Structures are given as structure tokens and as C-alpha cells.
Amino acid sequence: MSGAAPKYIGFEAYTERIPSGIPKAVQQATGRFAGGRALRVSELPQWEQLRQIASDIRMHTIRNMDVYLSRLEESVRAAGGHVHWAGTAEDARQIVLKIAREHNVKLAVKAKSMATEEIDLNHALETAGVETLETDLGEYIIQLDGTGPSHIIVPAVHKTKEEIAALFHEKLGIDAPPDPNELTRIARETLRQKFLDADMGISGANFLVAETGTLVMVSNEGNGRMVTTLPDLHVAVAGIDKVVPDWESLTVFLKLLARSATGQKLSTYTQFITGPRQTENEFGPKEFHLVLLDNGRSEILKDPIGRQVFKCIRCGACANTCPVYQNVGGFAYGWFISGPIGAIFAPQMLGTPTARELPFASTLCGACAEVCPVKIPIPEILRHLRRRVAQGDETINTTMPFYIRAAAKIGATVLSREWMYGSGTTILHFFMRFFTHHNQISNAPYPFSRWTKVRPLPAFASGFRKWFRKQKDFFKETVE
Amino acid sequence: MKNPILENVRRSLEKEGDPSLPQRPAIFPSRKLESSEQEIDNFINEVKALSGSTQKLKPEDVTVALQTLVVENRINKAAMWKTPSIHELGVEQCLKKLGVEIVSPTANKYELSTCDLGITEADAILPETGTLVLSSSNEMPRAVSLLPRIHLAIVRPEILRADLHEVFAEAKQRNYLVLITGPSRTADIELTVTLGVHGPKELHVWMMV
Numbered sequence: 069m070s071g072a073a074p075k076y077i078g079f080e081a082y083t084e085r086i087p088s089g090i091p092k093a094v095q096q097a098t099g100r101f102a103g104g105r106a107l108r109v110s111e112l113p114q115w116e117q118l119r120q121i122a123s124d125i126r127m128h129t130i131r132n133m134d135v136y137l138s139r140l141e142e143s144v145r146a147a148g149g150h151v152h153w154a155g156t157a158e159d160a161r162q163i164v165l166k167i168a169r170e171h172n173v174k175l176a177v178k179a180k181s182m183a184t185e186e187i188d189l190n191h192a193l194e195t196a197g198v199e200t201l202e203t204d205l206g207e208y209i210i211q212l213d214g215t216g217p218s219h220i221i222v223p224a225v226h227k228t229k230e231e232i233a234a235l236f237h238e239k240l241g242i243d244a245p246p247d248p249n250e251l252t253r254i255a256r257e258t259l260r261q262k263f264l265d266a267d268m269g270i271s272g273a274n275f276l277v278a279e280t281g282t283l284v285m286v287s288n289e290g291n292g293r294m295v296t297t298l299p300d301l302h303v304a305v306a307g308i309d310k311v312v313p314d315w316e317s318l319t320v321f322l323k324l325l326a327r328s329a330t331g332q333k334l335s336t337y338t339q340f341i342t343g344p345r346q347t348e349n350e351f352g353p354k355e356f357h358l359v360l361l362d363n364g365r366s367e368i369l370k371d372p373i374g375r376q377v378f379k380c381i382r383c384g385a386c387a388n389t390c391p392v393y394q395n396v397g398g399f400a401y402g403w404f405i406s407g408p409i410g411a412i413f414a415p416q417m418l419g420t421p422t423a424r425e426l427p428f429a430s431t432l433c434g435a436c437a438e439v440c441p442v443k444i445p446i447p448e449i450l451r452h453l454r455r456r457v458a459q460g461d462e463t464i465n466t467t468m469p470f471y472i473r474a475a476a477k478i479g480a481t482v483l484s485r486e487w488m489y490g491s492g493t494t495i496l497h498f499f500m501r502f503f504t505h506h507n508q509i510s511n512a513p514y515p516f517s518r519w520t521k522v523r524p525l526p527a528f529a530s531g532f533r534k535w536f537r538k539q540k541d542f543f544k545e546t547v548e
Numbered sequence: 549m550k551n552p553i554l555e556n557v558r559r560s561l562e563k564e565g566d567p568s569l570p571q572r573p574a575i576f577p578s579r580k581l582e583s584s585e586q587e588i589d590n591f592i593n594e595v596k597a598l599s600g601s602t603q604k605l606k607p608e609d610v611t612v613a614l615q616t617l618v619v620e621n622r623i624n625k626a627a628m629w630k631t632p633s634i635h636e637l638g639v640e641q642c643l644k645k646l647g648v649e650i651v652s653p654t655a656n657k658y659e660l661s662t663c664d665l666g667i668t669e670a671d672a673i674l675p676e677t678g679t680l681v682l683s684s685s686n687e688m689p690r691a692v693s694l695l696p697r698i699h700l701a702i703v704r705p706e707i708l709r710a711d712l713h714e715v716f717a718e719a720k721q722r723n724y725l726v727l728i729t730g731p732s733r734t735a736d737i738e739l740t741v742t743l744g745v746h747g748p749k750e751l752h753v754w755m756m757v
Contacts, residue, residue: 100739114576124573134558135569147723153553205745206736222736229738252734252742259746264657280720290694290732290747297690298657308553313572315716320575322712330735333594333677337747338727346723349654349686362553369560 072188073157073418077402079425086396090218093226094397097219098388104331105385105439112327122324123443125317126379133369136278136311137360143281147343149356157187157363164189164270164303165196167357171301173198173267177259179285179292180204181272182382183305183361185404186417189270200270201262203291205255212239218397220384220406221329226397259291269295269353273306274382275321276358279314282342283358286325286335293337302344302353307361309378321381324441328383368416373452377412379442386436386446392429401426408436412449420457424468427453493531500528578713579676587675587708588755594678598730599743600751607756610637617665617752618646621698627651627660628667630687634702639667653689666696666748671719672709677729680753681715684724693728699748701728704756 109115129136141151154160168176176198178184190211193200202211209224210217212235217223224232229246236244236254244254271292275284283304285292296302312318326332345352369375387393387407398406402423403414411430415423427450436446458473460466466473482488503509510524511517519525529535581587588604595602605613617623626648628634640650651663660666668688672681680701684690693699709715719725732747743749 096739100735118576121573121576125575128570128572131561132563132569134554134561134563135567137554137557153551155553203746204736205734209736222739224736225739227737229740232737248737248740248742251737252745256745260661263746264661282720288732289734289745291745293690293694293726294746297694308557315720316575316713317572319712319716332729334679334727334729336728336730336733338729340719340722340725342723345684347686349689350684350724351657351690352684352724360553362556366553366556366560369557 072191073422074402075422077414077418077423077425079400079402079429082400082402083396086399087226089228090226090397090399091395094219095394097222097225098394101221101330101384102388102439105328105388106331108327108331108333112323118320118324119441119443122320122381122441123379125313125320126381126442127376129311129313130309130369130375130378133308133311136313137308139278140276140281140311141360143278144343144356144358145281147281148346149281149343149358152357152359154187154359154361154363157361160187160305160359160361160363161189161192163359164305165192167301167303168193168196168198168268171267171355173301175262175266176200176268176270177203177262177266177291177295177299178207179269179271179287179295180207181270181305182404183272183307184270186307186363187305187361189305198268201259201266203259203263203289203295204287205252205289205291208255208259209235212236216399217404217406218399220382220387220398223398263291263294263298266295266299268301268303269297269299271295271302271304273304273310273358274325275312275318276306276310277313277315277318277340278311280342282315282340284318285339285341286337287339288332288336290337293339296339296341296353297351300354301357302341302355303357303359305359305361307363308365309380325381325383328381328385328439328441364417371416373449374412374416376444376449377409377416379444380409380413381442382409383441385439385441386444389435389439391431391433391435401429408446408450409444412444412446412453415453415457420453424457427451427457490533497528497531504528575713579710581675581708581710584705584708588705588757590675591673591678591708592753592755594675595730595751595753596678598678598751599733600678600730600753602753602755604755604757607637610639610754611642613754614639614642615646617698617700618643618648621664621750623648623664623698625649625651625663626665626667627653627655627663627692627696629653629669629689629692631669633669633704634667637702639702653692654686657691657695660691661695663696665698665700666692666694667700667702668693670701670703670707671725672707672715673703674709674711674715674727676711680728681709681719682726682728683719683722684726690724690726693726694747697744697748698750698752699728699731700752700754702754702756 206223218226233244233246344356393407401410411426504527508524512520670680731751734745
């Protein structure tokens with residue numbers, strides 16, 4: 069499910085096919101993380117200031133992305149690393165495959181990276197004969213399982229320990245007791261050998277520092293360190309939007325990231341990698357390759373509202389707080405990126421014909437915007453994208469079915485002319501009398517039958533405007 | 549050679565031919581360190597909260613502490629950083645006397661992976677989050693704090709830093725830095741926190757006072 073770009077995301081249809089255990093598992097995860105976040109936020113009196121500073125730095129970076137990307141490239145090269153630019157997902161896959169071929173790679177280990185899922189890298193590598201292993205425990209479990217992630221941070225939270233034990237038995241041939249500590253130990257031992265034997269380590273990047281060409285990576289398990297320390301070759305794939313100006317700005321983002329994501333003060337391991345290793349014995353890769361991925365991002369930069377999506381630091385707080393996400397989890401969003409951020413990212417990356425249901429996968433309650441550490445105005449962007457779907461704009465024609473457009477036009481016309489509205493409601497009252505029995509409307513014609521089938525409507529009283537005119541004198545007195 | 553992606557970025561931002569860069573917005577100022585005793589306690593409490601094991605030690609107590617560590621955790625093989633402080637504390641001799649096999653920190657990764665204990669120092673420690681800051685070099689290889697199942701970090705009050713601002717100001721030109729905040733952990737299985745997924749299962753921090 070996560071992987072190759074989908075042709076069409078049928079959000080509504082997907083929500084009806086969610087396995088029954090998902091919402092409960094997702095809610096346990098979102099509840100835990102949202103609660104942790106709330107605690108950490110209350111500890112920092114300067115939280116709101118930090119959010120504003122972070123938001124300002126991100127917008128500044130977006131507006132000057134060309135300069136920072138140039139600097140980043142120079143710095144990485146100065147540090148002895150290689151920089152590759154990938155215009156499309158296919159370009160990126162070809163670049164990584166070429167590096168793998170040149171180095172005769174047979175086994176690759178991967179740290180969790182959304183950019184590599186965006187370009188469906190695993191599939192391409194496997195087809196080329198490179199054994200490619202996910203090493204993040206949750207990702208490893210769903211890779212064995214062959215399904216997609218139900219939650220951004222804990223992708224296998226929908227699997228019970230019994231199911232995971234059965235999975236290890238079936239796929240690894242190991243008799244595993246259904247105990248999280250034992251299962252963790254088995255994963256540790258199984259993957260340890262792979263880390264040691266791997267020819268290539270593949271990672272993403274949380275941030276790319278233009279000032280020094282430094283790749284910043286956070287992880288809790290240590291697989292991020294393994295993947296970037298043990299193999300001789302390290303390939304990092306990251307979107308161009310991951311660039312940040314300098315180390316100073318990192319102090320703000322690192323203060324916000326873990327707290328917003330899981331309620332930790334800091335993730336267990338935060339690495340700062342600048343090029344390949346400098347000395348023979350310190351461990352670390354001999355060669356470092358950074359693949360910068362465009363894949364539609366440079367186009368999105370044209371849209372001053374939509375490009376705010378690039379402020380995102382991938383904490384997942386929006387998803388943890390979203391009432392829609394809490395009830396459907398990651399499966400329904402149809403692509404590797406889910407939740408409110410997915411609802412504004414996917415339509416821009418995949419185009420509105422493919423993802424036109426996603427801007428509507430929201431109640432516009434605004435909870436996401438309140439918790440976003442970089443103040444992305446998600447509801448505003450959702451409305452902007454809805455307008456794009458319904459009316460089209462410079463980038464796209466409308467993709468709304470014609471009967472909805474027609475109904476919207478008729479509604480707008482009637483509501484903006486008082487004589488139409490007045491006579492319309494009078495006619496409506498007249499006809500409704502035929503369906504009113506015992507002061508209730510329980511058997512209305514289509515389309516009102518969709519309501520009255522389930523619950524009767526109270527009978528219409530006289531029209532509001534008529535009533536208001538009768539009260540005119542009362543209001544005249546109180547106003548004067 | 550022209551870069552079409554950068555060209556497209558410039559075009560989208562309507563910045564063609566404009567290489568100027570306005571000032572980056574200002575950052576929150578640093579916090580100040582409180583008293584040394586207070587910060588040491590802050591640091592120790594944070595490490596404990598992360599399920600790390602900490603103690604304050606005088607140099608003469610190191611031998612006994614090492615003995616307890618080795619016996620309680622059945623340490624057979626250990627590797628350590630080649631730094632002056634670790635050398636002065638006599639860690640290597642002490643461990644040898646306890647029958648622990650010493651593996652060179654620059655041994656290959658397969659050998660280091662069989663070690664039970666990895667001993668390092670730190671470049672800096674952060675009291676607000678109980679974080680250890682480690683850089684990397686021939687004498688201080690990265691794998692020593694990563695591969696063994698127990699990581700012991702020997703630290704001193706002098707390396708206390710107020711926050712990341714200070715750490716970054718000193719360290720940003722290094723080619724590698726890792727911030728270690730507690731032992732390796734995950735909650736991927738039913739949200740139950742388990743330690744020692746891939747990195748060390750136990751983190752011991754000894755504060756030399």
C-alpha cells in the first residue's frame with residue numbers, strides 16, 4: 069500500500085474497508101502520543117514563542133530554498149560527500165540502483181525513510197537483485213507481513229503480540245513467545261547479523277544543514293546509527309524541502325520535534341553526519357551519497373498557500389490529534405503519508421485528479437493547526453485545495469462531477485436573490501403541507517427522504533421572515 | 549553544468565537572477581547554567597528517568613564499581629575508548645584483573661559486536677535532557693557506544709553545557725556527532741516500551757566528582 073504512487077485514492081471507499089481492530093489500536097497510539105506531547109508542552113513556558121520562531125525560519129528557508137540548496141551542495145561536496153539531484157522518482161531510483169551496481173551491493177539495510185517510500189525504492193532494489201531490509205522494528209514487522217503502516221510513528225501498532233509471534237514463526241522459522249521483550253530480542257539478534265554483513269546503508273534525513281552539509285537523523289532504536297555507521301557505503305535520500313539554514317536553527321527544531329511527536333524530551337539518538345569518515349579507524353562509511361529529490365516539490369513552490377506544507381518537520385502531532393485519523397488510521401489515506409499533513413501533501417504531489425477526496429477527508433476542526441510545532445495552517449490549505457478541486461485554478465481544471473457543480477450553482481443563484489429565495493420557501497411550505505401529518509414530516513420525497521427515512525422532521529412553522537416582520541415592533545422598541 | 553531542479557526552484561520562487569539572502573530570523577537565546585551541583589543532579593535525575601543507571605564516583609571508587617558491573621552483568625568482553633582519562637582511571641588493568649577480555653576499539657565490527665561492554669567518555673553533557681554528546685575519531689570510534697549491549701559513559705562536571713546552543717557552537721565543524729539520550733528503545737509492539745532494540749540495552753553513566 070505504501071509504495072508506488074496510486075492512480076486514485078478513494079478515501080471514502082477505503083474507510084469502509086478498514087479491519088475492525090484498527091481504530092482501537094490507532095486510538096491507543098494517538099492517545100499516548102498526544103498525552104505525552106501535552107505534558108511536554110506544559111513544561112516549556114516559551115512553547116508558543118518557539119513555534120513562531122520555527123515557523124518563521126521554515127518560511128524564510130522556503131522562500132530562499134534555491135540559495136540554501138546551493139550552499140548545501142557545496143558543503144556536502146567540501147566534506148567529501150557526493151550530491152545527486154533527482155527530478156523524478158524514477159530518476160532517484162536509477163541513481164540509487166547505479167550506486168548499488170557500481171559497488172556490487174548484494175545486501176542493503178534501511179532506516180525508516182519516507183522519501184524512499186515515496187519513490188518505492190525497496191521494490192526497485194529487490195527487482196535488481198539487492199536484498200533490502202527494513203530495520204526499524206515496526207517497519208520490519210510490516211515488511212514481513214506485507215501490509216502497510218497503520219500509524220506514522222508506530223506502523224505496526226495494529227498487530228497484537230500474538231500476531232507478531234506467529235509472523236516471526238512463519239517468516240523467520242523462530243519459535244517466539246508472544247512477549248514484547250522476547251520479540252524485541254529476536255528482532256535484535258536477527259537484524260544484528262544483517263547490519264554487520266550489509267554492503268550499503270540507506271537512510272533518509274530529518275534535516276539537511278546548508279551551513280556545513282550535515283545530515284541530521286533522529287531515531288530511538290539505534291538502527292539509524294547501525295545503518296549509517298557499519299556499512300562502507302551510505303546513501304541518503306531526502307526531499308529538497310529538508311534543507312535548513314544552519315546549526316543554530318536546529319536548536320529550535322530539535323526542541324520541538326520529539327516533544328511534538330511522542331512526548332519525549334529528545335529522541336534517544338540524534339546524529340549529525342558530515343560526509344564520509346575522516347579517519348581509518350573511527351567507523352562510519354567510506355563513501356557518502358546524498359540524493360536530493362524534487363518529484364514535484366519545485367512546482368509546488370509556485371503556490372504561496374500550498375507551499376507552506378514544506379514547513380513540516382514530520383512529527384505526526386497533527387495525525388495524533390485529528391478526529392478523522394483517530395478513527396481510520398493510516399490505511400485510508402492511500403499513500404505513505406497520512407493524517408492531516410497527508411491530506412495537504414498528497415493532493416499537491418500526486419495532483420488533484422488522483423487525490424481529490426483527501427482535502428474533504430476533514431471536519432476542518434482545526435485541532436491539527438493548534439498542535440503543529442511549525443504553525444502550518446492546515447485547515448486554510450485544505451480549503452484552498454477544496455477550491456482547487458471544485459472550481460479549478462491556474463494549475464488544474466475542476467474535477468468535481470457536473471451534478472455537484474450544477475447544484476452548487478443553483479444554490480448560489482437562489483440564495484443571492486431575495487425574490488427567488490422568498491418565493492422558493494413559500495412554494496416549499498406549500499408542498500410540504502402534503503407530507504405533514506400530526507405535526508411531523510416523516511415521509512418526504514427524494515432527496516429529503518434520505519433524512520426522514522431515519523428520523524422525522526418537525527413540521528415547518530410559518531417562515532422566519534414572516535415571523536420576524538411580526539416582531540418588527542418589538543425589536544424597534546428594544547433597539548431604540 | 550546547469551542544474552534544472554535549482555533553475556525550476558528559482559523560477560517558482562520568482563527569484564531568477566537574485567542571489568541575495570535576507571537575514572535568517574533570530575533564535576531564542578541560550579539558557580544559563582545553574583550551580584554545578586544543581587546541574588549535576590538535574591543531569592543524573594534525567595538519566596534515571598530514561599531507565600539509565602547513574603552514580604557519582606570518586607576516582608578511587610572506580611575499581612569496586614567496575615567489579616560490581618562486571619559481576620552483575622556477566623561481562624566477558626569489553627572495548628573502550630583510548631582517552632587519557634580512561635587510561636588514568638586504570639580501567640583496562642582493572643578489567644583484565646577481573647578476567648574480562650579486552651578488545652581493541654579499532655577491531656573489526658564483527659569482533660566488537662561480541663563485546664558485552666563498551667566504555668566511552670563524552671564531549672559534553674546536557675542537564676535538561678540527560679543527554680551525552682559524543683564525537684568520533686580514531687581513538688574514540690563510533691561503534692564502541694553502539695554495538696555492545698551495555699554502554700558505560702564516564703563523565704565529569706567540567707563538560708556540563710547549558711543547552712544545544714553551546715554544544716553546537718563548539719562542535720559544528722566536526723564530521724560526526726551523536727546525542728545519546730538513554731538506552732535504545734521502542735514501543736512498536738502494542739505500545740509496550742522495550743529496551744535494547746538495536747543499540748545498547750543498558751546505559752550506565754558514572755559522574756566523576
